[in-house]
Amino acid sequence: MISRDEFVSRFGGVFEHSPFIAERAYDAGFIVEPLTSGGVHSALTKIFRAASAEERLGVLRAHPDLAGRLAIAGELTEDSRKEQAGAGLDRLSPAEHARFTELNDAYVTKFGFPFIVAVKGLGKDDILAAFETRVDNSREAEFATATAQVEKIALLRLQSMLPES
Known part of the structure; x- marks a missing residue:
């Protein structure tokens, strides 16, 4: 059986900067081996959905702006950097x-968290x-959409790490 420390180390960043999700999933006994992308996603998603609204908001706020200041400064997580580059967000014209x-500024001002979309398979025009x-x-509709997108991003990340179930 995978240890708690190893599980959290390996999967704690699947939900951006939110290792508490992996910790709680492990502690709740939701982890079944062999590890598969679907199985781990199911366990992590149960915890994410059971988290308080404030904790889920924190997960949303942990995501970077698309093509934002962290990207420009080279400070994205490796997963976020690859995801944004794959969508061409690292090659935008000045306009x-x-x-x-x-849009990032207007969105964050209105909703209190960054715009989140699973960019895999999308181009910059689709994202825009x-x-x-x-x-x-x-706000209610967008909170629901953003949390669904966070879950999709987590699944895509897990599919790149583990066999499918």
């Missing part, structure tokens, strides 16, 4: 970067279109 910055649509959502 595109200005539009992303404008989603951004422009979702910024008009209600």
Whole structure:
């Protein structure tokens, strides 16, 4: 059986900067071996969904802005860097970067957390279109959408780490 420390070390960053999710999943006995992407995702998602609204908000706030200051400064997590680069967000024109910055600022001001989308398989135009649509959502609708996107990002990360179930 994988140890708690090893499990948290390996999967604590699947939900961005939120190792408490992996800790609680392990402590709750939700971890079944052999480890599969679906099994670990199910365990982590149960904990994420059971977390308080404030804790889930903290997970959302742990995500970086898309093409934001952390990306420019080279301070993204390795997963976030690869995900954003795969979508072309590291190659924006000055005008595109200005539009992303404008939308990031408006979104965070309105909702209190950054815009989150699972970027795998999307291009910058797809992301920009989603951004422009979702910024008009209600806070409740956007909180639900953002948490669903966080769960999707976690699954995609796990699928790159483990065999599927």
